[in-house]
Amino acid sequence: MYKYVCVTSLIDRIRQTIRQEALYCTMSSCYVSGVLAVATFMAFLLHGSEAQLSPTFYDSTCPNVSDIVQTIVQLVQSSDPRMAASLLRLHFHDCFVDGCDGSVLLDNSTAIVSEKDAPPNSNSLRGFEVIDAIKMTVEYVCPGVVSCADILALAAEVSVSLSGGPSWTVQLGRRDGTTANLTGANTNLPSPFEPLDILKAKFAAVGLNDTDLVTLSGAHTFGRARCGAFSDRLYSFNGTGIADPTLNTSYLTTLQANCPDGGNETTLNNLDLSTPDAFDNSYYLNLQSNEGLLASDQQLYSTSNDPIASIVGIYAGNQTAFFESFALSMINMGNISPLTGSDGEIRSNCRLVNAS
Template sequence: MMVRSHAPSSLMGIAVFAALLFLLHPSSAQLSSNFYATSCPNVSNIVQTVIQQALQSDPRITASLLRLHFHDCFVDGCDGSLLLDNSANISSEKDAAPNTNSTRGFDVVDNIKSAIESSCPGTVSCADILALGAQASVVLSGGPSWTVLLGRRDSLTANQAGANTSIPSPFGSLANLTSQFAAVGLDTNDLVTLSGAHTFGRAQCRTFSPRLYNFNASGSPDPTISPSYLTTLQQLCPQNGSGSVLANLDPTTVDTFDNNYYANLQNNQGLLQSDQELFSTSGAATISIVNSFSGNQSAFFQSFAQSMINMGNISPLTGSSGEIRSNCRKVNGS
């Protein structure tokens, strides 16, 4: 009898402990595909409509919105912290080195937020708007769709120092990139897959010009750049020229979401060092993944959808954590 009475109590103790852990460490399992099913059922349509309108005058906007979600999630999770402007209490992540004069599309996020507030006031977080905006942007550019998990809440602060160290660099080695992805729970397949987002969009000369003239302080170009592509890039980005000139990340299908990015790597036409490293690092596990995606767009699309869900699950604020901002640029009441 004594043994029988102790077993249930010990199990109850374990259950209570597990419940406490769950409350202390909210998990991505709390996100749901139908989170706004009754409170804001048209949210996805609203997001897509605003982005479609923006696309009419800005063909770059879809790549830019996808990038905002990426840069937000890598800094303390997908919590909308990137969207906060400077204030008395906040040093904006927008001013971190990976974001300053680089991230864009904040005005479109504002327009999405305004449209949603008109339909469903105080309901949809800015963090979820970034997740929905990323998915709509990929679909509108010819890429895959996926079921976006929702229910994130917005941060009350930003982390500019974290943005300077956590966001993968265009100059990063494969080892550094792998480490940064692992730090947020993403693996090598996620790294290669999410890098495929560079199948559209632009990059400034300053993000790759060292490869063209003085790679790793060698005084010579990066040997992994094909000679013809090197000539093209040197003409676009002359030595000591403006670092803000834009180059297409994918020289073949500039604004289309497809798998040409991986063929570009095979042809030594990856624009950023962080791109070409995936294929040109000798013996790397990433090479076979690049080859697979280059030959099979469906496989890339399927993997991209899953990796976007994986990235969207990075440390979301849920439940009573954070807030639902009424203005994505500032904390409520500030």
């Protein structure tokens, strides 16, 4: 049942959650004022949810879930613009491992081996505390109704649109998985070190095509990457002892200064030099200038005789075309093997499966 809430009680509950999440977030202080502010806003959002994937799934059982997500994400991003890319990445990493079921959010427990410990995720994925804050607020307003998997999908869309990118109608009605797949996280997720044919195969394995590959890679138009994700390109690409020949020489010099040989591999670098926190088509322009940060990105344009380079050209010359395609590809990705109906569950805590 949807319900009205006591704002004071909601503030106290959010305070407790934020204090707990400080253990998980080195920058937790940046969320406290923003997430607390949503408690005041909640007094105006309280109206009333139900449903299979449909944009109207929660219209009668939790009609303001999108407003709740929008408000919290907007408050967080105002203090930490980098969070937009992080929330989008969470949704991507969730969907590529056994479908969009919220499994990426599960912590280790006696029954769960968390996907968070997989190298593609460990010390790299972030934003879990933001999802926790959204979930707690939604649970207080509409208990037992909205899945963590749907919260991830909504947060991804809001993050893109608030950063200047496209909006799309999020399909809703996913349920949460009761298992995690560490092996799948290690093998299914695309890697910045993998050749183009492997990336194509991984996208095809989840029902996405080459256009989706090029389009969703455009998410690297904002966000950061660690030196360790591309340092081999700077000094000994593929073990050759020389830098990646596809790298723009001026850009190479800049990257070598940021990531010295044998230096700190956790140093962050902008994926997009020109507009690192804006969602636009600069990513594709960068590829045409041989300024793609990751090898997996640059090869979309630099691989000889591969037709996908033409898609890069289309998006570089037409941001509207990129935005329209990105919205469609995000809907496609959000439809990867969702649990619906009576499958799975609606977790009360996104980090834990419900008690039996």
